Amino acid sequence: MSGRGVRLGLGLVAGALMLVALYMVFVYVPTEADQGIVQRIFYFHVPCAWVAFVSFALVAIAGIFYLWLGQQVWDDLGYAAAETGMVFCTLVLVTGSIWAKPIWGAWWTWDSRLTTTLILWLLYGGYLMLRAMAGDSEQGARFGAVVGIVAAIDVPIVIVSVRLWRTIHPAVLVTRQGGHGLEDPRMVATLLVSLAAFTALFIWLLCLRFVTLRMHTRLNALTRSLALAEAAAQDT
């Protein structure tokens, strides 16, 4: 099974799941009582958040392996995860903002989950800025790994402290018992499908980015060998 075949397959799977999810979000699931049509954005907002946090963990894990084993492939994975995760993290903030305006009348609310996501976004941004500044070097990879690890251990404390700081994330939906508020089983199904679709999309984009970085690494190695060969030829 060739790499290209795998990527194509992943793309098709992601595409198919996304189509199903879109259908379910816009056609299948019933409109929620309190918030109206806008509430449907929830089915995009939550999966993006899930992906953003998972990707962040991936950056840290890749960082640990890079520092431990010293193999460039781990750094390529971490960097790809950071870039891809950043996209989804931005989407969380954007969808959150779009959702907030009609419901709570403001473009931004400092509720605990959005705040935590904002911090995550800033950490991602810092990581990417650091990598851009350090350039294509072993030092950049090392610094990135360290920052990724430190940021990841920071996130749990951020979650706890922000939650203590703010009272409750405004209840997702009107509920009788105060659970996560999804009464209708169709809503649960839609959320799960959307989650699967976004996860597949994330994996596909991550693979694309990862492969590009691997090619870049190989290109660098080849350029170096070429330079060495040229220098050797000039010696004679």
Add this chain to the structure above:
Amino acid sequence: MTAALIETRVLGKSFGPTPILRDVNLSVEAGHGAAVVGANGAGKSTLIRLLAGLSAPSLGAAMLFGEPARSLRPELRRRVGLLSHQSFLYPNLTARENLEFYATLYGVDDARATAIEWLERVALGAVADSRVHGFSRGMEQRLALARAMLVRPDVLMLDEPFAALDADGAALATELVRDAMDRGCAVLASAHSASALAELGFAILTLSRGRLVRAEPSTTRSAARPPLARQQVS
């Protein structure tokens, strides 16, 4: 057969695509010295940095005491000295405080006494309690020399050691290096020209565009000594 204290094997270093060092093979045994000469940009400083463990090789190995220089154990790092055009001195500390600090860092037994002894040795006893930022360049270099030598290194690396020394300083440096080599220290020095170092009995290695292109064995070490620094030139 004495194991080489300083050794490189097929050592290469590239910054990005640009090769700075290529296929460098050298070894220096205890009591011997090698001088690496070449024009600016030939790669001398990079070679020293790789052997000092400050930078990692792109290819091959840079070794001290038979171990990779980059990950040298603390017990071995204690036995390595570096003299560079940077003085490694704190301008706002006195000469004595600088030496005492490094002596303590290197676990020298009586830091106080050692500092005083070396200050005398480099003729800076009179200014022991003056701050370094008031020193002339020559005085600073002599103090830097004391700093490098007081730990009694078994491996000594000199990065253009005579560049800033005046005549007295150069004579002092030559004497100290000779004493160290008599003690069994292995020395690797980089310089623009070989004259002063040839006098010390160093083997001369010429580095050009990152490769060792010529090697002249030492001529002045006495017959009692075992074979000299070996080097391969491809």
Add this chain to the structure above:
Amino acid sequence: MSPFSAVLRKDLLLEVRGGQSTVALGALSLLVLVVLVFAFNPGGGEQGAEAAAGALWVALVFSGMLGATRAVSAENENGCMRALLMSPLDRAALYAAKLAAAFIFMGIAEAASIILMVLFFNLEFDARVMRLVPAVLLGALGFAALATLLAAISSRLRGGDLVLPLLAVPMFVPALIAGVKASAAALAGAPLAGSAVWLKVLVAFDVMFVAAGYLLFEYVAGEE
């Protein structure tokens, strides 16, 4: 004397000798507080206490960034950092020494900030101010731990002085939240026990970041 003590003693000696770090940190804190007073024009009472607590922590963050940068770049002159890296000094011990120095400088600056805060925000020098101290010390330690590690990175990059605030601020948020809450409570007259949860957050933060710095510093301390 252990190498750690030698490095710390050297840093403190250099500071006493005319390093200007503590003065610079104190001055920066003063300026930050002045700006905030004009920005927020606080009244007295509850609102004043909250504003004062917030201002104190803003000053802590800004002076902390300066302090850590200085503690690390003090070794740049004459290539001393290289000499330290080549010496038998354990990298983690080097981190601990730099952290301790940064913490001490910050502590002195914080003491000055607290005094200025009382003056500028029309508070009293009483037990309430004393109850601030644990949170401030914990916060300073956490920030010093974080910033010393990040400063080692930013000092090695061209144009890297943006990296330190960019990363330090979001990472510090949990301690900032906890610290401001605990400080505001203290200034409002609440007993320390009431802020227990915030102090626990600060302690957890400190433990994690000191440990992380201790373990990871060797990976940022080398050269290219």
